[in-house]
Amino acid sequence: MPPERAWRSGRGGAHMRLRGLVRKEFLQILRDPSSIAIAFVMPVVLLLLFGYGVSMDARHVPLAMVVEQPDADTAGLVGAFGNTEYFHPIAMPDMRSAERAMLAGRVSGIVHLRADFSRRLHSAGGAPIQLILNGVDANYARLIQGYVQGVWGAWLTQRARLQGARLPLAVDLQPRVWFNGNFRSRDYLVPGLIVVIMTLIGALLTALVMAREWERGTMEALLVTPVRMREILIGKLIPYFVLGMGGMALSVAMAVWLFQVPLRGSLWVLTLSSALFLGAALGMGLLISITARNQFVAGLLAIITTFLPAFILSGFIFDIGSMPTVVQWITRLMAARYFVAILQTSFLAGDVWPVLLPNALALMGMAVIFLGLSRRRARKRLE
Amino acid sequence: MTAARRILALTIKEFLALMKDRFSRVVVVVPPLLQTLAFGYAASFDLNHVPFAVYDEDGGAGARELVARFAAAPAFQQRAVIHRHADIRPLIDNRKVLMVLHIGPQFGRRLALGEPAPLQIVIDGRNSNTAAIALNYARSIVTGFNRQWAADRGRGGPPAFVEARAWFNPNLESRWFFVPGIIGLLTLVVTMMVTALSVAREREQGTFDQLLVTPMRPAEILVGKALPGLIIGVLEGAVITLIAVYWFQVPLLGSLTALFVGLCLFLLSAIGIGLMISSLSVTLQQALLGAFLFLVPAVILSGFATPIANMPEAVQLLTYANPLRYFVVVLRGVFLQGAPFGLLVGQFWPMAVIGLVTLTAAGWLFRRRMH
Amino acid sequence: MIVAAAAPAPASGTDLVLRLSGVDKRFGKPPHVVQALHGVDLEVRRGRVTGLIGPDGAGKTTLMRIASGLLTPERGAVQALGFDAARQSLQVQSRVGYMPQRFGLYEDLSVQENLDLYADLQGVAPTARAPRYRELMHMTGLASFTRRLAGRLSGGMKQKLGLACTLVHPPELLLLDEPTVGVDPVSRRELWQIVYRLVREQSMTVLLSTAYLDEAERCAEVILLHEGRVLGHGAPGDFSQPLTGRSFRVTAPDIGKRALQARLGTKPGVVDAVIQGEHVRVVLDAGTAQHPNALPRDLPGATIKPVPPRFEDAFVTMIRGDRPGRPVEVPAMTGAANTDGTVIQVRHLDRRFGDFYAVRDLSFDVRRGEVFGLLGANGAGKSTTFRMLCGLLPASGGRLSVAGVDLRTASATARARIGYMSQKFSLYGNLSVHQNLRFFASAYGLTGRSHRQRIDAALTGFELEGYRDTESQTLPLGYKQRLALACALLHQPDILFLDEPTSGVDPLARREFWARIGALAEGGVTVLVTTHFMEEAEYCDRMAIMAAGRILALGTPEQIKARARGAAKPEPGEETTMEDAFIALIEAAKRQETQTDAA
Structure with missing residues (x-):
């Protein structure tokens, strides 16, 4: 019996096998640039596209202004609309043309001041500022309504000051917006986009790797060596983990330096939670890959389970707290949900442990479950 | 006549290949319907509690x-x-x-x-x-x-007040806005799954060569490959529409004709893009990557969640190449505004053009891209 | 009579390396259960080469996988190197070397990187590596290619690298699953030399499965496996011994060899008839063999001569159970016109990929009704030529025409005249046999009654009725091949393109296949076929031997053998086989190359 036998079955052997597998995977990644493209080119392109492209902030909303009888009072109000960057007022002669413009999508709302506006301004009941909105995009309509209310408030204050009168309001609402005083939607969208992109990368990198080895017949050759399944899986995870962390670092750098999103939390917390998230994302890809054993089905599964759920159910855009309870339970199955919470807090609020800790624990739990299931389902047998 | 038979045979074969496998049958049908329900509830900007x-x-x-x-x-x-x-x-x-x-x-x-x-x-x-x-x-x-x-207290209020009123959606229900969009989202994902991997898979299995040496013309292969995606897409679109109307109670004011003409044109353009990705790819991995690289921007830059008007000019230009952009307008127009056919023509023709260009390119690539 | 050659005397415990007793293995769930192994008992002894021989679907690969602990049997015990392969698979796997069918190489890694990976996985001590690598690279002749990507190696080199990787830590038991499939004869010879050196110098035990029956004779012991059962176990000679006096060679210069074979094959009392050079080799049943001269009486000018039996005779006899081969039914060919003339014309054909010439300056003609073979190792340029002829790949230079047109630009109707069968029997795997046939019939434009009739004819003619509703991916390989051929013939083409039609298919299925092709050619169909089985060249009317994208020799099999005899030292008394001719031609070409390099 060869003298090295004892050594081969010991810890050193496991170490050597793992090192061999990791090196092999890295070399394969280097040879096939598509993995590198997934990890590094995709985040750059998508972040650029979305960081600049996706925004909830309406600016210069075209608004039709129909003033039936222009005078000094209406001029003041119309001027107030012109003074904010939110609106781009367009004067229209009558309601008919304004309505046509709105149906055609040329304006997003109509401000209508009736002929008796100035008269009623001084009456007890007050004068109505009629606002007609296109309700198809309800959110956009709400946003415009809010902006109009803002303009109206500013106009009232201005008017009261000019007349030396008190503001005729019982309660004056004074909002204090923490973390993002200017309502820059990019500041919360960019961290969310990073999550969506990392979910895709995690799934794409690993969903096909095991299926590919089965289809190319190399898995059989690996399995007859003294290697353990555990080592094969870890050997797959390490390189893609490194690649994923690289992509993550790139995304964070772009967020901070290109999009000027403040990073108030500490870097090590971000790194650690990213690692946990990647563990869960790669684990899920691996599980898909092991379950499918066939690249076609693995591909279908990867498409259906990652992108849209991460986009809609993660809390990235839509508020989870407002969803029905059943759907809220479904969101608990998304690793992306926890990572969105962590990233938004970490970027905008800082190291708030009561938020970070439970979410990080959930991520860890998901990583353990996915990797554990992968380990269970991957048999060192051919059946 | 013989061409029609050949196309029919290919279509049947594609269906059999997709539906005989228990796994792919389930994946194509069940998740989209479940996701319609989940997303229908989840995708909303209305706040509760x-x-x-x-x-x-x-x-x-x-x-x-x-x-x-x-x-x-x-x-x-x-x-x-x-x-x-x-x-x-x-x-x-x-x-x-x-x-x-x-x-x-x-x-x-x-x-x-x-x-x-x-x-x-x-x-x-x-x-x-x-x-x-x-x-x-x-x-x-x-x-x-x-x-x-x-x-x-009989005191005078402010001299003026805002009196807002919204057309088409008086209560400004966010769900009315998103649920029609989900029809576009999910039919897009399903047709991409059915088409984007189909040619790449035949290439990997070697059956595509077999197909090319038969008397079938590339145009016939194209139609045969496109039909299953179209049929599955129309059926799922119809089911999701039913869910939208009867489950989520979104008003459907416009004509079904306009809706289905829009759906068909949209599916054709999506199929064209899917087949183009598929015939450009040598391996399944590349096809999958291509499908993602199209799907993600197509959804995010469609106006589904965030208005296109908020995007910078350059990005807005990009959205003109995105069929989902037009279909989302068609869906919301038909559902909420009761838009007549004529008003939607401006959305129909760009989808038709995208479909025509991508399908032609796919057919051309069938014969070119193979080494 | 079944020759159940008695197993050799029971070996002592230490001498036994592998022992299976009562092993059953099933796949699938009811009602689609396939019983791969049926109560298999066998023993493999130390320091020998044992061959595992059997037709396709016999259970060879399953047996290999069970022996290496990759599969667990439902019933029975497997002892490998003193361990229970089912429960102590890790111990077994650190002591055996196993090379799976596709060699298990990472094609995007270099030769050295593949070696390093397997050295790491096998736990070879770093200090032991350098000498081990040197030894392996010297042995396999890969020393000057260590930096090349495995995917860029030729088939033979891949196979040797696969072997080197399994040997990186010297195993006690070496399992090779069809190591010589898809590899050229030169490489096959070299592989056998390596295997014997290992057995001789390191007293390694080798279990090797193969579909090449001539390789069985190189084994010390042979286990014959059929339909999951062991039919026999013994030295190769033990198998052929009982057939002494039943093997003959028939020569009839006046009748074409294919016609002669067809007529002999259907005679009562003939168990097997195959073309061998200018002759037809027959195996007769015991009764007929008493009076061999009576056999060719009705064949003008025929002579019959006894020859020593070989393993293949025994194999065919045992598997067929002494039943004579049934005449193969070929669906009637009506489409082929009877005019003579050139059907395929190739002139100075080139195909470049980057700056690499896959095919260079190729010229040949194929006449109507001819079986024309393109022979060569993997990577010789056969498939590239083939794809250009079918119009699947544009040529970089030169001219080609098939039935007067270039199929790449030809109309759809011109394509309706050809039938095509690709390398991997490209069928739609999850469609049933009938659904595949129906699809291709429609794709070729058959309608109505002829649609139904042609499909029925194909189902009966190719004996596929029993599998009508079976998914084609679960068919045994031989049946897949039949179905692929049936699909290619549905529309009665005049020209048939066959790319490696017999790769991986067992000898019985190959015989049947060639009988069909022969009958088709007799009916006027032109056949262009690529193969790397040199023995199959005997079935061709004319052939071209290709290497490195060029034609080395072009002509009838006899002409080529004659040329080779001129090139190599003729060995008196022994008949030159096509394999010898091929090796001689390759070596001559290499010599010429080195001479020109030197000059």
Whole structure:
């Protein structure tokens, strides 16, 4: 019996096998640039596209202004609309043309001041500022309504000051917006986009790797060596983990330096939670890959389970707290949900442990479950 | 005639190949329908039960009435009452509440004097969109309170007030906006799954060569490959439409003809892109990557969730190449606005052009790309 | 009579390396259960080469996988190197070397990187590596290619690298699953030399499965496996011994060899008839063999001569159970016109990929009704030529025409005249046999009654009725091949393109296949076929031997053998086989190359 036998079955052997597998995977990644493209080119392109492209902030909303009888009072109000960057007022002669413009999508709302506006301004009941909105995009309509209310408030204050009168309001609402005083939607969208992109990368990198080895017949050759399944899986995870962390670092750098999103939390917390998230994302890809054993089905599964759920159910855009309870339970199955919470807090609020800790624990739990299931389902047998 | 038979044979074969495999049959049918339900509920900007806390330093009747109005609104839910200023920060930081109503000690006195009494609302701006919406809700509650207060005391209110009214969606229900869009989203994903991997898979298995040496013309292969995606897409689109109308109660005002013409044109353009990706790819991995690289921007830059008008010019130009952009307009137009056929032609022809170009390119690539 | 050659005397415990007793293995769930192994008992002894021989679907690969602990049997015990392969698979796997069918190489890694990976996985001590690598690279002749990507190696080199990787830590038991499939004869010879050196110098035990029956004779012991059962176990000679006096060679210069074979094959008393050079080799049943001269009486000018039996005779006899081969039914060919003339014309054909010439300056003609073979190792340029002829790949230079047109630009109707069968029997795997046939019939434009009739004819003619509703991916390989051929013939083409039609298919299925092709050619169909089985060249009317994208020799099999005899030292008394001819031609070409390099 060869003298090295004892050594081969010991810890050193496991170490050597793992090192061999990791090196092999890295070399394969280097040879096939598509993995590198997934990890590094995709985040750059998508972040650029979305960081600049996706925004909830309406600016210069075209608004039709129909003033039936222009005078000094209406001029003041119309001027107030012109003074904010939110609106781009367009004067229209009558309601008919304004309505046509709105149906055609040329304006997003109509401000209508009736002929008796100035008269009623001084009456007890007050004068109505009629606002007609296109309700198809309800959110956009709400946003415009809010902006109009803002303009109206500013106009009232201005008017009261000019007349030396008190503001005729019982309660004056004074909002204090923490973390993002200017309502820059990019500041919360960019961290969310990073999550969506990392979910895709995690799934794409690993969903096909095991299926590919089965289809190319190399898995059989690996399995007859003294290697353990555990080592094969870890050997797959390490390189893609490194690649994923690289992509993550790139995304964070772009967020901070290109999009000027403040990073108030500490870097090590971000790194650690990213690692946990990647563990869960790669684990899920691996599980898909092991379950499918066939690249076609693995591909279908990867498409259906990652992108849209991460986009809609993660809390990235839509508020989870407002969803029905059943759907809220479904969101608990998304690793992306926890990572969105962590990233938004970490970027905008800082190291708030009561938020970070439970979410990080959930991520860890998901990583353990996915990797554990992968380990269970991957048999060192051919059946 | 023989061409039609050949196409029919290929279509049947594609269906059999897809539907005989238990796994792919399930994947193509079940998740999209489940996702329709989940997303239909999830995709909404309407806020419910937004948690808030009250820090009332005044305690007078006016303050209590104002707080009661907040507590009664379905959008809000009172979670805590605090007595120290220092308690605000942990509540917001830890996301226990989204906002804190802070009523100062002078509130009741100023109210009685007729001076504007300040109501401070501290709100978590981490999700600035949610914060803005919640503030809008708060603002309308305060406005209502002010009017009531003035009316009760016979005092003059503000000289003017905003009287808003919305067309097509009087209650501004966010769900009416998103559910029609989901039809576009999910049919896009399904057709991409069916088409983007189909040619790449035949290439890997070697059957595509077999197909090319038969007397079938590339155009026939193209049609045969496109039909299953079209049929599956139309069927699923129809089912999701039914769910939208009968489950989510979204009004369907326009003509079904316009809806289905739009759906078919949209599916054709999506199939064209899917087949193009498929015939450009040598391996399944490349086809999968291509499908993702198209799907992700197509969804995000479609106007489904965020208005195209908010995007910078350059990105807006990009969206013109995105068929989903047009279909989302068609869907919302037909559902909510009852848009007649004629008004939607401007959305139909760009989809037809995209479909024509991509399908032609795919057919051309069938013969070129093979080494 | 079944020759159940008695197993050799029971070996002592230490001498036994592998022992299976009562092993059953099933796949699938009811009602689609396939019983791969049926109560298999066998023993493999130390320091020998044992061959595992059997037709396709016999269970060879399953047996290999069970022996290496990759599969667990439902019933029975497997002892490998003193361990229970089912429960102590890790111990077994650190002591055996196993090379799976596709060699298990990472094609995107270099030769050295593949070696390093397997050295790491096998736990070879770093200090031991350098000498081990040197030894392996010297042995396999890969020393000057260590930096090349495995995917860029030729088939033979891949196979040797696969072997080197399994040997990186010297195993006690070496399992090779069809190591010589898809590899050219030169490489096959070299592989056998390596295997014997290992057995001789390191007293390694080798279990090797193969579909090449001539390789069985190189084994010390042979286990014959059929339908999951062991039919026999013994030295190769033990198998052929009982057939002494039943093997003959028939020569009839006046009748074409294919016609002669067809007529002999259907005679009562003939168990097997195959073309061998200019002759037809027959195996007769015991009764007929008493009076061999009576056999060719009705064949003008025929002579019959006894020859020593070989393993293949025994194999065919045992598997067929002494039943004579049934005449193969070929669906009637009506489409082929009877005019003579050139059907395929190739002139100075080139195909470049980058700056690499896959095919260079190729010229040949194929006449109507001819079986024309393109022979060569993997990577010789056969498939590239083939794809250009079918119009699947544009040529970089030169001219080609098939039935007067270039199929790449030809109309759809011109394509309706050709039938095509690709390398991997490209069928739609999850469609049933009938659904595949129906699809291809429609794709070729058959309609109505002829649609139904042709499909029925194909189902009966190719004996596929029993599998009518079976998914084609679960068919045994031989049946897949039949179905692929049936699909290619549905529309009665005049020209048939066959790319490696017999790769991986067992000898019985190959016989049947060639009988069909022969009958088709007799009916006027032109056949162009690529193969790397040199023995199959005997079935061709004319052929071209290709290497490195060029034609080395072009002509009838006899002409090529004659040329080779001129090139190599003729060995008196022994008949030159096509394999010898091929090796001689390759070596001559290499010599010429080195001479020109030197000059």
